[in-house]
Amino acid sequence: MRNLRKELTPEEQKSAAKALKINISQVIKDPKNARVGTYISNDGEPSLDYVFQWLWQNKATPFLPILHPFTQVHLLFQRYEENSPMTTNRYGILEPELNCSHVSPVAALDFILTPLVAFDSQGNRLGMGGGYYDRTFAQIPPDASHRPKLIGVAHQCQHLDALPVASWDVPLDYIVTPERIYCPHR
Ligand SMILES: Nc1nc2c(c(=O)[nH]1)N(C=O)[C@@H](CNc1ccc(C(=O)N[C@@H](CCC(=O)O)C(=O)O)cc1)CN2
Numbered sequence: 001m002r003n004l005r006k007e008l009t010p011e012e013q014k015s016a017a018k019a020l021k022i023n024i025s026q027v028i029k030d031p032k033n034a035r036v037g038t039y040i041s042n043d044g045e046p047s048l049d050y051v052f053q054w055l056w057q058n059k060a061t062p063f064l065p066i067l068h069p070f071t072q073v074h075l076l077f078q079r080y081e082e083n084s085p086m087t088t089n090r091y092g093i094l095e096p097e098l099n100c101s102h103v104s105p106v107a108a109l110d111f112i113l114t115p116l117v118a119f120d121s122q123g124n125r126l127g128m129g130g131g132y133y134d135r136t137f138a139q140i141p142p143d144a145s146h147r148p149k150l151i152g153v154a155h156q157c158q159h160l161d162a163l164p165v166a167s168w169d170v171p172l173d174y175i176v177t178p179e180r181i182y183c184p185h186r
Pocket residue numbers: 039040041042045065067075090091093115116127128129130131132133
């Protein structure tokens with residue numbers, strides 16, 4: 001599945017990124033003041049470059065994942081601005097330089113756009129295998145009055161009929177591809 005997304009041509013990636021922005025704007029209907037977890041694409045993942053522009057233009061705030069400096073197995077979400085100082089993490093992925101005053105509690109985000117390796121129509125997500133997203137989502141208290149909507153972002157070729165589900169897997173509320181919007185639980 002990772003090879004499938006890596007084999008897309010630059011032209012295919014560009015048209016995917018444009019179509020994704022349109023579909024994501026159907027899910028994040030009211031972007032003004034929305035706090036949105038995002039990612040910087042890696043390894044053939046769909047680019048969010050058009051989504052970042054759309055979020056900034058519509059007064060939403062994107063946040064990027066940072067590998068937690070102490071636990072090593074959780075993600076921190078830090079505000080991302082066009083001029084944020086960046087560094088590369090141990091996987092070679094760009095992330096903002098840690099600035100604690102720009103970090104948001106994960107439960108305070110309104111939406112989290114998650115990259116994935118494969119998804120199914122039931123909202124199950126297969127990731128890179130580090131367990132970062134599931135461990136981070138598990139930190140949200142079950143009785144939290146506000147919880148982020150989880151939106152998987154993928155190329156259509158990452159769709160599978162059914163994925164195995166682990167006890168710790170947190171299901172996605174939506175999956176957005178350039179072609180379709182899946183709402184598994186509605
Ligand atoms: N763009 C992006 N950012 C992200 C993730 C992601 O999947 N995509 N993550 C989602 O969790 C976290 C980082 N997790 C990752 C886990 C493994 C690998 C990876 O490339 N693993 C290599 C082995 C490399 C090594 O061990 O040094 C591999 O599987 O080939 C990358 C990211 C946070 N940021």
